[in-house]
Amino acid sequence: MKLEWIKSSYSTSSGPDCVEVAIPDECHVLVRDSKNPGGPRLALAPTAWAAFLPYASRR
Numbered sequence: 001m002k003l004e005w006i007k008s009s010y011s012t013s014s015g016p017d018c019v020e021v022a023i024p025d026e027c028h029v030l031v032r033d034s035k036n037p038g039g040p041r042l043a044l045a046p047t048a049w050a051a052f053l054p055y056a057s058r059r
Helices: 046-057
Strands: 019-025 028-033 042-044
Touching: 028 046, 042 046
Parallel strands: none
Antiparallel strands: 019 028, 028 042
């Protein structure tokens, strides 16, 4: 399965901090560092991701 990775709207093409998210199914949200696409990925439940977003948006 080829994942569709979506870059954070707060990331820029020249910025140092780039986060990408993919949603392979209704049970998982994957997060990775766009500078290291072959590196580790964090797998979260959708509820955990939804709980994290308000915190991240304040940073």
